[in-house]
Amino acid sequence: MKKIINHPNAVVSEMLEGFVKANPALEYFPGVEVIARKNKETKVGLVSGGGSGHEPAHAGYVGTGMLDAAVAGNVFASPSSDRVLKGIQEANAGKGVLLIIKNYSGDIMNFDLARELAEMEGIQVESVIVKDDVAVKDSTYSTGRRGIAGTVFVHKIAGAKAQSGAELAEVKRVAEKTVANVRSMGMAMSPCILPGVGKAGFVLGENEIEIGMGIHGEPGVERTTVKTAAELAAILCGKIMADYDFSKSCVAVMVNGLGATPLMELYILYNEVEKILSGAGIKIHRVFVGNYMTSLEMSGCSVTLLKLDDELKALLDAPCDTPALKIGEKK
Numbered sequence: 001m002k003k004i005i006n007h008p009n010a011v012v013s014e015m016l017e018g019f020v021k022a023n024p025a026l027e028y029f030p031g032v033e034v035i036a037r038k039n040k041e042t043k044v045g046l047v048s049g050g051g052s053g054h055e056p057a058h059a060g061y062v063g064t065g066m067l068d069a070a071v072a073g074n075v076f077a078s079p080s081s082d083r084v085l086k087g088i089q090e091a092n093a094g095k096g097v098l099l100i101i102k103n104y105s106g107d108i109m110n111f112d113l114a115r116e117l118a119e120m121e122g123i124q125v126e127s128v129i130v131k132d133d134v135a136v137k138d139s140t141y142s143t144g145r146r147g148i149a150g151t152v153f154v155h156k157i158a159g160a161k162a163q164s165g166a167e168l169a170e171v172k173r174v175a176e177k178t179v180a181n182v183r184s185m186g187m188a189m190s191p192c193i194l195p196g197v198g199k200a201g202f203v204l205g206e207n208e209i210e211i212g213m214g215i216h217g218e219p220g221v222e223r224t225t226v227k228t229a230a231e232l233a234a235i236l237c238g239k240i241m242a243d244y245d246f247s248k249s250c251v252a253v254m255v256n257g258l259g260a261t262p263l264m265e266l267y268i269l270y271n272e273v274e275k276i277l278s279g280a281g282i283k284i285h286r287v288f289v290g291n292y293m294t295s296l297e298m299s300g301c302s303v304t305l306l307k308l309d310d311e312l313k314a315l316l317d318a319p320c321d322t323p324a325l326k327i328g329e330k331k
Contacts, residue, residue: 008195032083035059036069036090044162045091048100051076056324057293065320066159078106084114096124096168102147103131128175132184134243135212149256149293150182160318185236186302188213233272236303250283254304259294
């Protein structure tokens with residue numbers, strides 16, 4: 001195992017220490033592994049989180065126009081309820097808090113328990129569950145579909161609605177609307193190594209890839225041979241478009257790297273995705289290409305489509321300023 005670390009047991013805390021030193025507008029709460037905005041605004045608070053190893057998710061999306069706090073678990077492990085409770089407390093500014101949860105059983109259990117504890121303190125809390133992965137209907141790791149890179153769109157749109165001064169019920173409504181209209185599909189070309197384990201969690205042969213693999217290395221739907229970018233785009237977009245009707249619609253597109261895939265390859269893939277969407281009469285409103293929700297050093301990618309109406313389009317375009325995503329005012 002070759003990693004730039006000091007000790008496997010310290011990777012999360014030392015990462016977050018370094019993160020806030022690089023982003024001084026944010027605050028780190030050691031022990032509970034929470035990152036929060038230093039300057040609270042009187043608005044609905046947004047909290048998300050999950051296992052570490054998916055950087056820049058989730059702390060990278062804390063800032064103006066997106067999250068108010070992010071809660072980090074250990075690598076690929078759900079954060080405990082006391083950590084989530086601290087995130088809720090830090091995000092609370094008296095207008096209620098929305099939890100954005102990816103659809104994994106541990107996350108759901110611990111975020112729900114934290115919600116109950118926060119409500120006992122008089123904090124109004126609502127939640128939404130993101131389940132954008134079309135690869136599987138059920139898995140060992142989740143109840144129904146997994147939450148993957150489409151979660152970033154939920155952070156962005158709910159964050160914009162909260163930033164506008166909307167009430168908690170309205171912020172939850174647009175978050176649920178985003179969940180209903182977003183679909184993703186991923187693939188892996190090589191495994192990743194958890195720092196505390198020291199060896200790969202699965203093995204792919206030299207000429208093998210796995211279609212539909214999850215962001216923690218959960219099984220996909222097909223193990224096959226290496227494909228061209230055009231073939232991969234056709235497979236991933238085909239699965240997404242077969243699951244949900246994007247025909248003649250306007251969409252946001254995300255081509256997300258899993259940690260080890262060069263940007264060169266992500267742009268080559270996007271070139272093929274654009275051809276497919278344009279050929280299907282789908283209008284592309286905004287494009288995101290890069291590392292938004294990774295899996296340590298796993299090589300691979302995912303494609304996400306978000307169907308937009310005028311409301312979602314305006315919220316997606318609204319300004320935000322976070323370490324991992326910045327969108328400026330329209331000129």
